[in-house]
């Protein structure tokens with residue numbers, strides 16, 4: 001039998017089959033892994049093969065992890081050499097961002113995008129809490145919409161308070177497995193609740209004192225939103241580390257730079273200071289947004305300090 005892992009609680013994994021049956025599975029003995037140093041051998045989204053263990057208690061033994069189409073990893077905080085697989089086999093990533101309570105920086109968004117580009121995962125940016133925004137901020141949002149849509153990303157403005165954009169948000173999830181990510185308090189769980197009638201995920205006020213979320217969600221969990229629609233709610237993240245990426249690779253994950261790379265004079269151009277650099281020229285004549293280039297430089301400079 002096979003199924004999809006929807007949640008992991010310590011040594012037990014919740015498994016959902018195509019027929020809609022649920023099982024509690026665990027690993028027995030060693031399992032073959034594909035040479036990845038990870039803290040968690042099995043992640044939400046993994047397709048696993050299993051044998052029944054105890055029919056009355058619906059417990060099973062996981063015998064195999066089926067090959068992953070893709071996965072998103074994060075650096076583990078405790079064991080730095082190890083990575084934590086956030087989720088696997090996803091169709092799209094959805095970055096939940098906010099201008100207020102809490103504030104999501106463009107640097108954070110661009111780092112998320114570099115990461116999802118490197119995993120070749122289509123990504124949508126959802127600016128939530130539209131109800132808190134003043135006119136000036138709504139203008140900023142429209143500029144961001146234009147920028148990110150021109151780069152090939154989805155872009156939505158939503159409010160869980162007024163319902164603005166929620167139908168579009170639901171439509172963007174339809175028929176896909178979506179990974180929600182973003183800062184704590186941005187509204188990932190609230191949006192999940194709105195997308196899935198009857199789902200009552202725990203949500204918590206953003207602390208007025210620090211304007212930060214409180215890490216209400218502690219584990220990634222996949223929820224079924226429809227026949228073939230799944231939403232993976234995840235714990236909020238503070239920052240995005242660039243995993244296993246060469247410095248020269250970073251510009252490949254900026255779609256607006258990718259097309260220019262073979263036009264630079266030097267094949268090993270870092271697009272930081274070189275003469276006759278097609279990227280720097282594009283920044284100067286406004287074809288590449290300054291915010292994007294600044295965030296690119298930040299990521300490259302980080303490597304120089306390693």
Ligand SMILES: Nc1nc2c(ncn2[C@@H]2O[C@H](COP(=O)(O)OP(=O)(O)OP(=O)(O)O)[C@@H](O)[C@H]2O)c(=O)[nH]1
Nearest residue numbers: 129160185187188189190203204205215216217236
């Ligand atoms: N004003 C306003 N508040 C919102 C909106 N969406 C969510 N909230 C509130 O923001 C707070 C945080 O929401 P959560 O859904 O818990 O945030 P989260 O992203 O899941 O946070 P973590 O689980 O900690 O990562 C809650 O008090 C929500 O009610 C919105 O559109 N407008």
Ligand SMILES: [Mg+2]
Nearest residue numbers: 188189216217
């Ligand atoms: Mg949450």
Ligand SMILES: [Zn+2]
Nearest residue numbers: 264269271277
């Ligand atoms: Zn260059």
